[in-house]
Amino acid sequence: MPSSHQIPVELPWSPEALAAFEFPGDLLLPRGPRNYVGAVTCLRLTLYFKDAHTAATRERLCLCFDAFRELAGDALSWLWREKPPRGMPKQRVKNSQPLRDMIGTMSEDDHLSFCYTSGANAEDAGAWQFLVYGKRGWQSRMGDDMSVLELSAPTGHFSGEKCQFIEFAIKCAHWLRAAHGHAGYALNLSPVRRERNEPIEAVLAQRLPGLDAGNAALLANRAELKHLKFKTVSWLTLLDDARLAAAGGFDQLRSALSEPYFRLQGYGSGVLIQAGARPLAYADAEDPRPPEYVLLDHQLRGLRPASVGNLHFNPKSAEPRLIGRLADQWMRRFEVDASEIPIHEARLARQHPRTYE
Template identity: 35%
Template sequence: MDKNFLQWARENQSKALIPNAVLEPRHSHEGIGAAVVIRGCLYFEKAYDAEVREALAQCFDDYCAAAGDKLTFLWHNAKAAQAFKKAKPMRELAAKLGENDRFDFDYVSGERASDAGFWSFNIFGMRGWEQKMGTRGVDVLEFSFPMVAIQEDPDAFAGMFFRFAQRLKAVRGHAGFAVNLSPTDQTENESTEYWVSQLMPGLDVGSPPANAERDMQDKIKSVDWLTAISKDMLDRVGGVSKLRSELPPAWFSFGDYGAGVVIRAGVLPDGGLSESEDKPPVLPPAYVVLDAALRPIRASEMEILQRGTVNGDAPVYNTKASTAAWLRRFETDENRLLAAKAALLDTPQLTAANALPNPL
């Protein structure tokens, strides 16, 4: 990693914090509404189960060891926010919840409880009876780091994502560029998320808990820097041997987490942001290649990614057509797929140090 770039990133980190509802003139702009981050999302089942809840607590222990004192507030089960330092530990709060209680924890790092921040650790866990009905989707864990932390040590994040997938027996997941939105003003800041996604096509869009509730157990929403797929999904794309034939090993690696595999696409996440303001964004070549390989299990349509505000003037992904266009943004013809494979040659190659645990 270029030391000069890292120094620039450290000095300009505040530019990744965006004022509240910056594109919504009818709403207050006080506070931070959005933060551009690297975020991991893992979809899993049985958040109502005591063993899974303990696995989530272990994941939180690992995250706190990395985040240090960055977390500032906790939102828990629709109650008022508490200062993190005064809140009871997750295990103690979890011990008071029954199987049919929601298992929701939303740890954030803003100066105010309503602010978006770089650091977050959020669990959306359904009630036991809801999940046993089989009609409400799955549970989700999402966690984020500032971009600079990943640029300095991408392998630490990749290892954490793998361990979390392993503990939770994740059914699917992904990690890469994303936008954390204010926990209290999400719809007011969806237009900001949309705007950033136009500059960075490699960026994830949409609320992970909202995605978790939708019926996508047999599909992934998108490929990403890190993409977790179940063993069933792996079989449906031809297995590891087929993927190896389509994904050059110098840029793609695999790690077996038990319930599935994690695929790493490159040394660092790629947002596709243009290096020059007068040039359009570029589709990350690794993601274009991976999307083609995983096309049979990647959703091509779903319900809307965003809702937006009533009478909002700024665009959002609030139609099936715009949502489908985003889902299919990496689709390309054979000639452009070959061009993307050629473009990989100009990106850093993975080394032995970048290997995922339990490599395949």
């Protein structure tokens, strides 16, 4: 694993380069690094959805988990639960009950929190992760009704048109009637030491604009993400029918986002917008922002807030975090003036269209 002096921000960020990186825990803290995996690069899907307290939605979460296990095979090793009504917070997956059985014994006001990870040790981040954070029934009725499902795989787990990851994203979005979501490169942080490893995410996210950042469970019910808003564009961007209508509708988006650089697919209650045949973290030294993401952000800017507040916890020391102005800059990282759009269209046109295999 790299030391704090070997953070690989200058490498060509191809899927092959990204695939290998794990970062030691507490890497950028004054007392670090420590001997555990604090962060690992991954390809991650984040879905925001409602009604996590209902039996029907919980069954659909189990369908998502069943499909995820088909992709992950035997990779999952640990299960963490936050405040489980019964059972231990930490379990080996091989010794745990099936997810359906655990969910089936829970009331609608029990805390729905499951994090399955492929870390070798319980505290390690893993590239394979299934994380659900569901709002309780009383919270939903009070208006904090948006829950989160995050699913991640190693970065090489895609290949063009028949990409299993994309098909999987569409199935899960359909089952959960996702309100919005996104998928692309990300860092999975240690499931129980997240705050201590946010600094490495802060450093890389500022240099690699295609990398996701922030804790989705903490952001989901921020006021700025309500009223038909969504967090960010990425390789895959998902909008439900209401947000799609607010963006001008399917036909207008399809007309504005030219093939073969963009592809739109329905998921039953919304649309998945694919920007390029593969995810990107970084474009080039002249402008690290992938032009596909810049153009898509411009098209959807009316739905993307300029700020959602802090993306990270406030630091206890001087390590980097995405808070305040830096968090707002990250939210607006793809934002350009309308006069600059021809520049990014030209950047896109200079590329060879990435083949959908």
